[in-house]
Amino acid sequence: MRDKTNRKVNRKTTTKIRLTGAEVSELIFEGIVTFLILLALEIALILLLNQGFIINRNLDSSVSFLRDLISIHNANVQFWGWNQIFLLILVVIDVLVVYWRIMRRFHQIEMRHVISELHYIADNHFDHRITFKVNPELEKVVSSINALVDSTNRSIGEERRIEKSKDELITNVSHDIRTPLTSIIGYLGLIEDKQFKNQEELLKYTHTAFEKSKQMKVLVDDLFEFTKIQQTATTLNYMSTNMTNMLAQLAASYELEAQKQKIHILTQTRPDPLIMDADPEKLSRVFNNLIINAFKYGQDATKLLLRARQVGTEVIIQVTNNGQPIPEASLAHLFDRFYRVESSRSHETGGSGLGLAIAQSIVALHGGFIYAVSDKTRTSFVIHLPLKRGARLRPSTNVKTTDQAYLSNLN
Structure with missing residues (x-):
């Protein structure tokens, strides 16, 4: 698989999967093994057909032409008439089956690459996207994965925005509450220490503290109303x-x-x-x-x-x-x-x-x-x-x- 330093690719670029040496060898081995198995099966089929013709020479006329196509005597194969066409059919079948087996193995390798990319993304690399050019069925899976990662990124971004918003809210509320609260504590402290000259000055201190308390109440009420409205479960009484x-x-x-x-x-x-x-x-x-x-x-x-x-x-x-x-x-x-x-x-x-x-x-x-x-x-x-x-x-x-x-x- 690719080195992690090469994993970040342009999201708009589609690239082909780069096969490793081991993967190329795996495909070649798959093709050779499939061909040898097909060759063995075809030789066995020819031998069985030839042996059947020798044992029973009175077969139905619908298959009698096969006797003219194949004759094996003393392990030597002789061909007459249609034998070249029969051989060509076998070769075409072999090529198709070998190609199908190789492509099947290649699709499995594609799946392994996609799974490797998925593990890489799951390892907190949410800026990465799978951009391989794969078969149509697997392409649907890749598109779903990329869409899921995009959705996850949006959710993470929204969560971070909410966390930042909460931090700003706490900071602003703390600042706005601290100002009137400092005044309240200051004036009540003067009253507590009896640092007032007369009744008029005492009433002035208490009135200031009272006004600052009302200011705090306005802030707290507004904050409560705002947070309540922001909740997704808020409903309206129409x-x-x-x-x-x-x-x-x-x-x-x-x-x-x-x-x-x-x-x-x-x-x-x-x-x-x-x-x-x-x-x-x-x-x-x-x-x-x-x-x-x-x-x-x-x-x-x-x-x-x-x-x-x-x-x-x-x-x-x-x-x-x-x-x-x-x-x-x-x-x-x-x-x-x-x-x-x-x-x-x-x-x-x-x-x-x-x-x-x-x-x-x-x-x-x-x-x-x-x-x-x-x-x-x-x-x-x-x-x-x-x-x-x-x-x-x-x-x-x-x-x-x-x-x-x-x-x-x-x-």
């Missing part, structure tokens, strides 16, 4: 959902916060009412995250529009504010875990960096997709969801261009 009522209720629940920030919330649906299949609890989490995100980071915004419309068999929902735009470089990363456009401001507002990632995961569970667009006049989070459960939507190349036609200024 029901007929009135999107018109849902958006109206969301607007009402955030009215007080909107008044504090001098933001006017508008809702619009088409048709009215707009009914679709969805998990209302999880969709509410999506809209809550997007609205909270708009309140926190849509600086100078005066209006927030919640709009949904039915287009064919899908529902398009927009959460739009007219605040400061999101930088172009940040749009592609908004839905990454723990990504913050402005990390310092996010820490101040208690953001976990998981809200948009959670929203994206829930939308994906519904079979839809979400993206963001932002310019000087507005920032919009656009959600595409199937109208009926079970369907799956895929973003087309011109989907953003099409959606832009429906985005209007918030006057």
Whole structure:
């Protein structure tokens, strides 16, 4: 077999099997032995036929012509008439049988080479592929092996990606929890050591520790929600959902916060009412995250529009504010875990960096997709969801261009 250093070959190149000297000798030996066995059988057959003709000269006329073909007397073979044709038939049969035996042995050698390659791959050489040119039946086996190795490589790559993702998750969570936890321990330590001048300062310390505790709770809750949604066993509680009522209720629940920030919330649906299949609890989490995100980071915004419309068999929902735009470089990363456009401001507002990632995961569970667009006049989070459960939507190349036609200024 080949040396291990020569095993790595171009996956797109098909090469012939290189036989070793021992394997060539094995094929030659197989051919010689087969020929000798056939020769012995044919001589025995001729002797038996000749002896039968001598014993019984009154055979049926249907085989009488054989007496004219073969006659063996005193161990000398004599040929008359058709004997050359008979000899040629025997030679052709011999060649075919010898060729069949040699090819059969060659296929066994091919199988040994494939098994050797398979053992090499199993020895953690998953970048290697079997590229031998083999017989059609064995080619199916080789193709299956290569496909299995490719699938194994993908699984290993996915497992490594998941492990790396978990490590990054732990690192980010540890970093984000440590900051408020350090403040909590610090202020509680001051209180424990009675290092406060008066009641007012004591209340200040406890209030700061309380706010940092709430910030930690937000992070832990978001982390729990994110990991729960990422599990493959996560199911949705589908029901007929009135999107018109849902958006109206969301607007009402955030009215007080909107008044504090001098933001006017508008809702619009088409048709009215707009009914679709969805998990209302999880969709509410999506809209809550997007609205909270708009309140926190849509600086100078005066209006927030919640709009949904039915287009064919899908529902398009927009959460739009007219605040400061999101930088172009940040749009592609908004839905990454723990990504913050402005990390310092996010820490101040208690953001976990998981809200948009959670929203994206829930939308994906519904079979839809979400993206963001932002310019000087507005920032919009656009959600595409199937109208009926079970369907799956895929973003087309011109989907953003099409959606832009429906985005209007918030006057």
